[in-house]
Amino acid sequence: MKNPEIEKRIKDLLGRMTLEEKAGQLHQAGGSIVGAFDLSFEEILTMVADGRMTEEEAHKMISTAKRDWHEDDLRAGRIGSYLGLVGSEEMNRMQHIAVEETRLGIPLINGFDVIHGFRTIAPIPLAESCAWEPDLWQRTARMAAEEATAAGIQMTFSPMVDVSKDPRWGRIAESAGEDALLNGLYGEAKVRGYQTDDLTRHDALAACVKHFAAYGAAEGGRDYNRVDMSPQRFEEEYLPSYERAVKAGARAVMPAFNDLNGVPCSVNKKLLTDILRGRWGFDGMTISDANAIAECINHGIAADRREAACLALNAGMDMDMTSGCFLDHVKELVEAGEISMEKLDEAVSDILRLKFELGLFDDPYRSDAEQEKAAMLTPAHLALAREAAQKSMVLLKNDGLLPLKEGARIGLAGALASDGDEMSGTWAGAVQPGDCRSIRDGLDEEKISYAMVTEEPLPDCDVFLCAIGERKAESGEAASRASLELTDADIALLKRLKESGKPVAAVVFAGRPLCLGPAAEYADAILMAWHPGTEAGPAILDLLFGRVNPSAKLTASFPAATGQCPTLYYDHIRTGRPAGKFKYTSKYLDAPVEPLFPFGFGLSYTGYRYSDITAAQTEGGIHAEITVQNTGDRPGSEIVQCYFRDPAARRVRPVRKLAAFEKADLQPGESKRIAFDIPETALGYYDQDMNFVIDDGLIEIHIGGNARDTLQADVRFIREK
Ligand code: BGC
Numbered sequence: 001m002k003n004p005e006i007e008k009r010i011k012d013l014l015g016r017m018t019l020e021e022k023a024g025q026l027h028q029a030g031g032s033i034v035g036a037f038d039l040s041f042e043e044i045l046t047m048v049a050d051g052r053m054t055e056e057e058a059h060k061m062i063s064t065a066k067r068d069w070h071e072d073d074l075r076a077g078r079i080g081s082y083l084g085l086v087g088s089e090e091m092n093r094m095q096h097i098a099v100e101e102t103r104l105g106i107p108l109i110n111g112f113d114v115i116h117g118f119r120t121i122a123p124i125p126l127a128e129s130c131a132w133e134p135d136l137w138q139r140t141a142r143m144a145a146e147e148a149t150a151a152g153i154q155m156t157f158s159p160m161v162d163v164s165k166d167p168r169w170g171r172i173a174e175s176a177g178e179d180a181l182l183n184g185l186y187g188e189a190k191v192r193g194y195q196t197d198d199l200t201r202h203d204a205l206a207a208c209v210k211h212f213a214a215y216g217a218a219e220g221g222r223d224y225n226r227v228d229m230s231p232q233r234f235e236e237e238y239l240p241s242y243e244r245a246v247k248a249g250a251r252a253v254m255p256a257f258n259d260l261n262g263v264p265c266s267v268n269k270k271l272l273t274d275i276l277r278g279r280w281g282f283d284g285m286t287i288s289d290a291n292a293i294a295e296c297i298n299h300g301i302a303a304d305r306r307e308a309a310c311l312a313l314n315a316g317m318d319m320d321m322t323s324g325c326f327l328d329h330v331k332e333l334v335e336a337g338e339i340s341m342e343k344l345d346e347a348v349s350d351i352l353r354l355k356f357e358l359g360l361f362d363d364p365y366r367s368d369a370e371q372e373k374a375a376m377l378t379p380a381h382l383a384l385a386r387e388a389a390q391k392s393m394v395l396l397k398n399d400g401l402l403p404l405k406e407g408a409r410i411g412l413a414g415a416l417a418s419d420g421d422e423m424s425g426t427w428a429g430a431v432q433p434g435d436c437r438s439i440r441d442g443l444d445e446e447k448i449s450y451a452m453v454t455e456e457p458l459p460d461c462d463v464f465l466c467a468i469g470e471r472k473a474e475s476g477e478a479a480s481r482a483s484l485e486l487t488d489a490d491i492a493l494l495k496r497l498k499e500s501g502k503p504v505a506a507v508v509f510a511g512r513p514l515c516l517g518p519a520a521e522y523a524d525a526i527l528m529a530w531h532p533g534t535e536a537g538p539a540i541l542d543l544l545f546g547r548v549n550p551s552a553k554l555t556a557s558f559p560a561a562t563g564q565c566p567t568l569y570y571d572h573i574r575t576g577r578p579a580g581k582f583k584y585t586s587k588y589l590d591a592p593v594e595p596l597f598p599f600g601f602g603l604s605y606t607g608y609r610y611s612d613i614t615a616a617q618t619e620g621g622i623h624a625e626i627t628v629q630n631t632g633d634r635p636g637s638e639i640v641q642c643y644f645r646d647p648a649a650r651r652v653r654p655v656r657k658l659a660a661f662e663k664a665d666l667q668p669g670e671s672k673r674i675a676f677d678i679p680e681t682a683l684g685y686y687d688q689d690m691n692f693v694i695d696d697g698l699i700e701i702h703i704g705g706n707a708r709d710t711l712q713a714d715v716r717f718i719r720e721k
Contacts, residue, residue: 002283006356010349016104018077023330024346025080025106026313028324030288031067045477055473062427069094077102080351081155081611083290083322086430088367091152095364107354107360111287112639115427116140117175118147120381120534121436121643123392124425124475124511125160125186127530130552131175131391132639134189134659140388143194143381145205145590149258150367151430154358155206157254159190161241162211163703166566167556168221170479173426173511175216177555178569178599179658180240189246194247200359209254211246211289213271215237218258219269221565223480227258232651232686233508234260237571242630243280251284251354255317257292264299266292267308270662272316278327285350287319288312294323305329311651318347332345377435382535389532389539395550395603396516396558401503401524403546403605404463411502412440413453413493414467416509426476426511435534439467439507442537464497464504465544468519472531475511484515484562507540513558516596528554546605551637551663553602554705561591569706570599571654600641600706606632606668608705615701615713621680623713627673630666638664642676643702643710650687656702676703680719694719 017025044061047053053061069090073079074097085091091110098108116122122140131137142158148156161183164172176186187209194205214234217223230236246253251277255265265271266288273697276282293312294305302308310333320326333339367375395402404410416422416438417599423436443450445543451459453466473479495518498502508516511531519526527550529540541546557568579587587593609631615624622644630636639664643656660676678701679696684694699717704710 002353003357006353009356009361010352012102013106013352014345014348015639016216016524017348019331019334021077021104022329023349024076024078025348026319026330027079027324027327028081028083028319028321029070029073029079031069032087048592071097074098075101077106078327079108080106081111081319084112084429085110086112086151086153086374088150088152089369092368099364102285102645103553107355107364109154109206109351109355109358109360110152111155111157111208112148112153113158113427114144114148114153115158115160116425117385117428117434117533118151118430119435120147120385121424121428121431122385122388123530123532124173125175126173126177126511126556127392127532128388129182129186129555130394132182132289132553132555132663133391134185136388136391137186137189137720138193139384141190142196142382144196146203147375147381148586149203149205150372152367152372154360155208155252155365156194157208157210158194158209159187159207159245161187161245161376162214162256163238163241164216164556165569166216167484167513167559167568168481168562168565169216169218170217170223170475170481170511171477172556173280173475178557179555179571180237181554181658183241184244185678187241188248191245191248191250199251199357199365202239204358205359206354207250208252208253208254208287209242209250212242212253212265212276213256214260215256215258221480223478225628226267227260229261231690232364235686236391239275245551246276246280246282251357253282253284253286254289255286255292257289257295264296264301266317267296267311267315269315277316280329281432283350283353285318285354288317288321288323291323292323293317293320293325306333313339313347314343318350322358323686329707333419336416352646356373377534383666384540385533386535386542389535390542390548390553392530393532393540393550394528394552394554394601395542395543396526396528396597396601397520397523398603401463401505402544404505404544406545408463410443410448410450411453411459411461411464411497412450413464414490416469416471417465417467417507420537422472422509423531423536425472425496426479432486433668437535439537439539439540440466441540445538446541448541458497458500461502464500464502465507466494466497466504466523467507467509469509470495470511472511479511481512482512482562484559484565486514486516488516491518494519498522505544513554513556515561517560520596546634549605549634549636551604551639553600553639554597555599557595557599558597560594560596563588563591564593564595568595571657573652574655576618594708598706598708601708602639602706604636604638606630606634608636608638610704610711613701613703613711613713615715616717617717618677621682622678622699622701622717623675624678624701624703624713625673625675626711627671628664628666629671630668633668635667638666638705640664641676641704641706642678643707644678644683645700645702646683646695647698647700649685650693653685653687656707683717
């Protein structure tokens with residue numbers, strides 16, 4: 001619902017803006033570093049590529065270099081927004097120029113990738129999704145917003161709600177995994193946490209839902225690659241998560257780099273205008289991905305930057321992230337009649353609207369150095385980061401080794417066990433060296449004695465803790481992998497420890513599901529720790545020593561072999577020849593069809609028994625119930641999952657689909673009746689002619705502790721005509 005007062009002020013400003021000033025509002029500038037040191041940016045990239053410089057060295061050089069924020073352009077009204085300006089003092093200085101030295105005094109909006117924390121880092125999104133806890137997702141977003149806004153940032157390029165069914169894609173780390181419902185709920189909670197219900201608060205951060213749409217379906221899991229899919233699949237599996245996050249009130253949306261059925265999302269009118277604004281009523285701001293408008297030339301869809309600008313703006317793009325195409329060409333395009341003044345005014349209005357909503361016109365200076373310092377790494381934030389890490393790590397195997405006994409003598413193996421800086425994971429741009437604590441840091445702080453595993457001989461100890469997996473640069477953007485196998489070095493280390501005869505607990509760090517077969521073979525216990533953030537070490541020890549009972553469950557299937565991708569995901573479509581013993585069925589000759597660890601899977605130190613499932617039709621859908629009992633001797637939280645399956649539909653449907661879930665806290669011996677209400681629209685799908693239909697007939701309800709082990713109840717579902 002637009003605010004009439006704001007609309008009046010927008011109209012007034014539009015009436016006073018020149019064409020150049022309007023084009024300037026559409027431009028988001030990055031801080032140029034070229035010229036800030038002796039080498040050009042391209043030269044640095046080449047040196048990293050040919051091995052003359054490590055990625056770390058390059059990162060340090062770039063992140064500590066002085067930035068040129070193009071002050072003269074800002075003064076001339078040629079910049080509407082910055083990307084990545086971090087620090088309240090620097091931001092205030094730039095805001096002063098915008099507000100006091102430009103002709104119309106329009107304030108800047110400053111955007112940054114605050115993806116899973118700012119200084120205090122929560123687990124990567126894929127990890128945090130394994131908590132299946134919207135309230136936690138919202139609280140960590142609030143924490144991130146408090147820190148980021150104190151550092152002069154007003155908009156985050158988060159949440160990413162790209163359903164990711166292929167773990168070869170490195171950006172699965174930034175998603176809530178392979179399910180549409182989970183991504184939608186994750187996005188909704190993040191939007192609420194960042195923005196609050198009052199955008200004018202100094203600690204409210206505008207959310208930007210990305211990457212619209214279906215970026216996670218890049219063919220072959222290769223980043224930036226094409227996405228080609230049926231409209232039915234798009235509507236059923238990919239679109240709903242964006243819709244939910246947008247409808248939660250996100251004030252910005254970022255189109256994806258990829259093309260969708262041949263049309264790059266940056267110039268995709270169907271997405272940016274018809275669906276986003278037409279169908280969903282979005283009246284916020286769209287902002288391209290970095291340089292994505294200019295990249296339409298590489299896509300082979302625009303002949304030059306001028307045409308790229310024309311296509312993007314006419315499709316519904318408001319702001320150009322760093323390519324400069326809008327800044328350079330919008331004026332001439334309007335003068336030539338290729339972009340209407342009305343269209344340009346719509347784009348400018350969307351940007352001004354967000355600036356007004358945030359209160360930037362009336363109150364442009366939001367923080368100072370003192371507030372900034374006080375906001376970071378507070379005890380409350382560290383406690384929350386620790387809670388989030390405890391709730392995100394998935395116990396995948398435990399042959400009775402865990403929890404470790406207090407006093408157990410530990411042998412610590414693997415480089416990642418001692419490297420705190422690797423714990424932040426991908427997209428943690430504001431984190432400082434030493435912020436995050438490793439397992440070794442945790443052991444030191446708790447004064448638990450341990451021996452490091454280096455060369456032969458192995459230390460004499462009771463148990464080995466062995467850290468394996470990926471470093472942070474191995475997942476995230478531009479970090480796709482063709483193989484998900486553990487490295488030879490990791491496998492050799494596990495094997496060597498196993499051969500000692502002592503028990504081994506593997507702690508796996510990674511930004512994606514990996515093929516953990518060798519770990520399952522050589523380790524007695526496996527804790528999937530992901531990249532757990534600032535409090536990695538302490539949280540891992542809390543779980544290993546049983547001070548906290550593991551409760552997380554996977555939101556993405558773990559492959560037995562890389563070649564299972566991309567058909568690995570739990571809600572895959574049924575075939576006419578489901579995998580079986582008979583040769584002519586849908587399977588591989590050299591790998592299983594089933595994942596090694598299924599979606600929804602995760603162990604704890606107690607056990608749960610499921611019984612007495614019931615399901616019945618209600619007025620608006622299906623009501624289902626099940627009894628869950630804690631059969632062990634310690635309290636636990638069980639994530640109870642409710643799936644459904646439509647056994648005879650008009651189009652082939654998934655083998656099962658998540659409909660709802662609940663996290664149940666259960667004392668030893670306690671039983672609870674868990675109830676789910678599935679709205680009938682959740683049962684619907686698109687028929688061959690793209691009509692949304694809900695079938696009459698049998699619906700199977702499956703409830704359990706993971707997607708593979710469930711109890712079943714059937715409902716004959718008949719809608720009143
Ligand atoms: C990424 C976006 C990100 C942007 C700004 C791009 O390369 O795809 O997710 O928000 O950079 O840093």
